[in-house]
Amino acid sequence: MPALVSMLKSANLGLSVEFGTVLVYTCEKSCWPPNHQTPMEEFCIIQEDPDELLFK
Numbered sequence: 406m407p408a409l410v411s412m413l414k415s416a417n418l419g420l421s422v423e424f425g426t427v428l429v430y431t432c433e434k435s436c437w438p439p440n441h442q443t444p445m446e447e448f449c450i451i452q453e454d455p456d457e458l459l460f461k
Contacts, residue, residue: 426452 428450436444 428452 430448430450432445432447438445
């Protein structure tokens, strides 16, 4: 999803990612835990292009 990767920004540094890989970990079965009204939290891990700093 190239369009998604370019929109991601670091929460701590304010840096944006132009190229890289985004891994999304989500629930395997039901995303709604028993007796709860909100879905389970998903996790994203961003792997930036290691050579990104060379092109700026």
